[in-house]
Amino acid sequence: MIKAHLLFTIFCYGLASLLGIMILFHSHLKIYWHRIRFIIFLGFAIHTIALMLYWQEKQHFPIITNLEALFFVSWLLVPLMLFIEYRNKDITMSSILLPFVLIVLLIMVTSDAPIAVLSPKLKSSWMYLHIPSSLLGILFLFITTGTSFMYLMQERAMKNKKMGWFYDKLPSLPMCESISYSSLIVGFVLITIGIVSGMFWAKTGFGRFWQWDIKEILSGFTWLTYALLLYNRKTMKWTGKLAAYFAIIAFLLVLLTFFGFSIISKSYHTL
Numbered sequence: 001m002i003k004a005h006l007l008f009t010i011f012c013y014g015l016a017s018l019l020g021i022m023i024l025f026h027s028h029l030k031i032y033w034h035r036i037r038f039i040i041f042l043g044f045a046i047h048t049i050a051l052m053l054y055w056q057e058k059q060h061f062p063i064i065t066n067l068e069a070l071f072f073v074s075w076l077l078v079p080l081m082l083f084i085e086y087r088n089k090d091i092t093m094s095s096i097l098l099p100f101v102l103i104v105l106l107i108m109v110t111s112d113a114p115i116a117v118l119s120p121k122l123k124s125s126w127m128y129l130h131i132p133s134s135l136l137g138i139l140f141l142f143i144t145t146g147t148s149f150m151y152l153m154q155e156r157a158m159k160n161k162k163m164g165w166f167y168d169k170l171p172s173l174p175m176c177e178s179i180s181y182s183s184l185i186v187g188f189v190l191i192t193i194g195i196v197s198g199m200f201w202a203k204t205g206f207g208r209f210w211q212w213d214i215k216e217i218l219s220g221f222t223w224l225t226y227a228l229l230l231y232n233r234k235t236m237k238w239t240g241k242l243a244a245y246f247a248i249i250a251f252l253l254v255l256l257t258f259f260g261f262s263i264i265s266k267s268y269h270t271l
Helices: 002-025 027-058 066-088 092-110 127-159 173-206 214-235 240-264
Strands: none
Touching (some): 173 214, 173 240, 214 240
């Protein structure tokens, strides 16, 4: 049943992705974007049902394993990208981000996910604040990184006077800067909530707020890196290339913290 819902969602997102990419190449087709948006909304509705069915079948919210986390993040990404589109009156972000959602769902359909087992020590209501806020924070920081890449690509092309049709399809430099900074602030607040709630979660399970686990150490270092970026953007007026490069480097720490050490190091963290 879940797979059937996911397949229909994949069809909707796949069709919308294809049409969105066509619009990027043929701007005169933008008049049809409202129809594509309807397809996305339909896919999101079925996506939501699939998420609820998965929750019912597995008897836990899909945030325990890396695959479940990606499933949840892909669901969050759809309304977020539509909000960015509405706020900035630009469809580029939706056209770029929707294929990412599609890829995640294809992985979900084709993978045999292991049954997630949570240690009895870690069964706490803090989980439902810690994990979603952390994942949502990562999602916003991912958008910060993506717009930073777009900024650097366009800035380099303008400097070399090699602006082509591709760069005309990307958001403008001021828009990239605005989206990057806004998503950075929201992402930082969310990962702060995630870290603090995680400390209380650890307290209920292990009796201490801090275990000196490798992911805890890296999470703290990552938080300090983003705090430094925000501080310098506010006080030192970091903008443009410097802020973009720093944001990209900081996100590499995020990937290492939340995904890299799940593969190469043992930890009580399931994510």
